[in-house]
Amino acid sequence: MKRLFFLIVLLATSLGYAQDEEREDDLGDVTDAFQTNFFEALKQKGIENYELALNALQRAQNEAQDEPDQLAVVYFERGKNYAALKRYDEAEVTYKQVLEIKVEQLDVMEALYDVYYQQKDYDKAVPLVRQLIRYDEDYKEDLANLLVRTKEYPQALELLDELDLKWGESAYRNALRRQIYKVTGDKEGAISSLEGKIDKSSKNEQDYLNLIYLYSEEGKTEKAFQTALELQRQIPKSELVHLALYKFYLDKGQADQAMLSMDVIFSSSQIDKENKFKVLNDFLTYVGKHPEMQSELDKVIGKFDGQDDGKVYEQLGDYHLSRSDRASALRFYRRGVEKDPNNFSLLKNTLLLQIDVKEFEPALELSNNGLELFPAQPLLYLLNGVVNIEMGNPERAIEVLETGLDFLYDDPKMERDFYRQLESAYNQKGNSKKAAEYARKASELKLDN
Known part of the structure; x- marks a missing residue:
């Protein structure tokens, strides 16, 4: 027997173990056979050989000699393999065995929750x-979702209100609330209840917000607007009320008032990004219909300077592109990619526009960087190939395009585009035979109408 200190991976591999963040976890005296079989199980699970991993875990269990800590790590690993095989009943039983030994072990409870959810x-x-x-x-939001699914609607609404009061409004919780109202179908009852609550206590912000939403859903726009104004009178420092007010002001053509509300929204730490993006999109739509507001757009853009999320720049780029202002669109797309290089949609839009305006050198650099981040995205290989052809690099284009074809699956239209670009590359290289071969492949592809 020898003393063995196991890495934290034995108890928490599901939490993303990193080798440079090691922690020792003393499991006591173990045999060489236990150690060998346990690490064999980890290896097999790592390459998705789950049945072989289960076999190795059984051998490790046999060597554990009923030592509780060793049995716990074996059971936990066994549960994860069962879950990977979608054998959820067995995973549940096994996780519960761990919890009998390690009461309320957090990562085990989280794994068991995932099994129940699946x-x-x-x-x-x-x-x-x-x-x-x-x-x-944070699990309170999960609980609200579960209470909706178990049809415990009053409890769910109470919890949603509590979370909004504590964390501020979120699009996700609003969607849950709308789902409850839709399922119960008792919007008038909900309205009456909220009106009564507000009459008794006029200082509950969430009650006003819920009533504004319900009035709006029922088409009672003016009542919703008046309720928002009343909320602002009762709670002058409310930031969430402006999520309703800006929209009412835009609909009424009161752009100056709408801008004041949007200024509060974009500066608020209480309002989440998703809602801010929605407001920005509404404003861009409004400016598209009212060009006289164009000068206000720069003020709004300034509110987002320094953000790492590229979505806002993508929205601004999309807006300018819809107005055929390609130079401005590309400027915002480029800023977005700099802020958020992992945004594939933004990367794609930037590359397409760069190619369209013949900015081939920046497109080559961006597509090369993109391939490092997204090495299995065939579109990036296609665009990189196009750029190399335009820059007179047929050999590199051929190499990239042929590699990209290996990642293409069930997309005849893109496959045809690959063949046509390979035809162009081989023609540029002077190999007419290979060019004709790819031209034939492109013509033989049948595309769905």
Whole structure:
């Protein structure tokens, strides 16, 4: 027997173990056979040989000699392999075995929650998530979702209101709330209830916000607007009310008032990015119909300077592109890519526009960088090939295009584009035979109408 200190990976591989963040976890005396079989199981799981991993774990269990800590790590790994094989019933049993040894082990409870969710067993998930909330309050949002699924609508609404009061409004929670109203179908009852609550206590911001939403859903726009104004009177520092007010002001053509509300929204730390992007999109649509507001756009853009999320720049680029202002669109796309290089949609739009305006050198650099980030995206190989052809690099174009074909699956239209670019590359190289071969392949492809 020898003393062995196991890495944290044995108890928390599901949490993204990194070798440069090692922690020792003393599991006591273990045999060489236990160690060998356990690490064999980890290796086999790592290459997705789950059945072989389970076999190795059984051998490790046989060597564990009923030592609780060793059995716990074996059971946990076994559960993860069962879950990977979608054998959820067995995963559930095995995770529960771990929890009998390691009571309320967080990563095990999280894994068990995932099993319940995959099985759509929401009734079992609810009490488990209530336990998880003690460790991480972010799970309250999961609980609200589960309560909707278990049709415990009053509890769900109460929790959604609590979260909005504590964390501010979110698009996700609003969607859950709308789902409840839709399912219950009792919007008038909900309106009456909220009106009564507001009459008794006029200082609950969330009650006003819910009432504004319900009035709007029922087409009672003026009542919704007046309720928003009343909320602003009662709680002058409310930031969330402006998510309603800006829209009312735009609809009424009161652009100056709308700008004041949007200024609050874009400066607010209480309002999430998703809602800010929605407001920006509404404003861009409004400016598109009212060109006299174009000068206000730069003021709005300034509110987003320094953000790392490229989505706002993508929206601004899309707006200018819709107005055929390609130079401005490309300027915003480029800023977005600099801020958010992992945004594939933004990367694609930037490359397409660069090629369109014949900015081939920047497009070559960007597509090369993109291929490092997204090495399995065939479109990037296609665009990189196009750029190399335009820059007179047929050999590099051929290499890239042929590599990209290996990543293409069930997309005849893009496949035809690859063949046509390979035809061009071989013609540029002076190989008419190969060019004709790819021209034939392109013509033989049948595309769905």
